[in-house]
Amino acid sequence: MSAVLSLTDLQFAWPQQPLLLDIPQFELQRGERLFLKGPSGSGKTTLLGLLGGIQLPQQGQLTLHGTALSQLKPAARDHFRADHIGYIFQQFNLLPFLDVLGNVLLPCRFSQRRAARAVERHGSLENAAAHLLNHLGLPSELHARRADALSIGQQQRVAAARALIGSPELIIADEPTSALDYDSREGFIRLLFNECEEAGASLMFVSHDQSLAPLFDRVVDLQQLNRVSRPQEV
């Protein structure tokens, strides 16, 4: 198994603030489904920023798909992120004024690589989006609806389709189930697993909700990963 993502001796602090993250070693394998546990305030958001190349570590290496992010210029990092990472956020992460299909296709507008891969696999962008949406349980009659006309659960499935289109190597899901009721959480995660498998993507699932952890290949606690020990915030 080769690593999609690897962190070595990574250190990060916000300007004029004490060290926040100090991660000696961390790897995510191709196709792996990882549950990253982290309560709020544990540096979770900052870590996601680092993975996306929004912030750069002061120390250490962050390699994504074989490329060291810190060696890229900001514009190239943006490009690289668009090509290789799909994001799913908590909720309201669709553009309300676009229809469902328009939202799913957004990454293909900004990443030629993902657009090309989607076309390659499904013939056309629309087919690729429709295929993903149908697999995630959104029937065709919903595809032309405005995104904000859907229920929260449906919106999250649209967001998942958007993250998966064009088969990026890494899917980062940041608390994607927190707005869903308990029964639909597991269903959503299973759908997500299936699609990640089909696309050959690794999944990094970030949540504080431990009840979901047993479903994953591996569970990592950010507080144990991080050498900076911090007093537990309330």
Place this chain on the structure above:
Amino acid sequence: MYLLRLAFASLANRRFTAQLTVFAIALSATLLLAVERVRVEARMSFANTISGTDLIVGARSGSVNLLLYSVFRIGNATNNIRWSSYEHFANHPQVKWAIPLSLGDSHRGYRVLGTSAAYFEHYQYGRKQPLELATGRAFGEDLFEVVLGAEVASKLGYTLGDEITLAHGVATVSLQKHDDKPFTVVGVLKPTATPVDRTVHISLAGMEALHIDWQNGMPAYGNAKISAEQARQMDLQPKAITAMLLGLNSRIASFRVQREVNDYSGEPLLAILPGVALQELWSLMGTAEKALFVVSLFVVLTGLIGMLTAILTSLNERRREMAILRSVGARPWHVGVLLVLESLLLTVLGLVLGLALLYLGLLIAREPLLSLYGIYLPLNAPTPYELSLLGGILLAALVISVVPAWRAYRQSLSDGLSIRV
């Protein structure tokens, strides 16, 4: 191209504010264009008040003053010129034609002009258009005949054959009326959109007959009165006129004849070139005209600042939108360009609506403007000048849009992918 569609969809989502912004820009553009169109047309019709005349000659005073009373029928002459002087220059070898003008009386606020048949033959306005009669004929058969300008006839409701009484002096409320010598309407001129429309034309002899029994500026009483019938039998050669218009054989002679008039030893006279004097007069009014232009420019600026405010206000509540775009791969400059496109879209829509409003307004206001103020507004396509004004507005919008674009760019750099509510 996709960004443009995105900008449009985002605007459509904020339809209400977007519509208001578009409307504000439209109104300001309409105002600017309307002011400009009226300004250009007013200047044009002003410059077209008189044409074909090479020299205007009057008693020595200022050139603007002479122009005002001889062409615009505003104000009064400081002095008359002798009939002998008129004859001297009318018979000058370089002079092709001469029109005598005699002013001083009025009819219900409209000036009375005493002149000769040459007036109807040689007087020109606009692009060398001669005067034309709408109905009737020029005066000439009888002493007490009058030809009315178009506005006089339509405002006062006169038709051919009506009898009117002229008043002494030019006050609207005249105490002394020439009611012993009524005039008959024999002709009405077609509209010219010049002061001719507001003029009552009679013959010089008729003008003379009105005042033949006057002494020391007062009408005669009792036996000294001369009736209209008696006047018809008398020699009515005027002794003086107010001004004259000269047409020369060649325009090149203008300066020479002008100098000759100004150096005339018989009496102090002044000759002016109408074009030069018109320009001089227009430059006097130019300040007001420029002020109007500046005011409408500020209205446009207000419209654009309104747009800036609307977009800046929306930025904060659209942080989520920006973060989502960033998470799907949009670069910060994409976000900036998105906002520039948004401003341009609003402005273009505003300008298109503004043009539509302008033409709607022109359709409605054309007739009243022409009949009330004599300003003719053509319903033509936007002139290159007007298009350049619209282009200027668009350019200003582009410059202004840099502000929200820069802010959104900075914002999306610092926010990154984190979505804040």
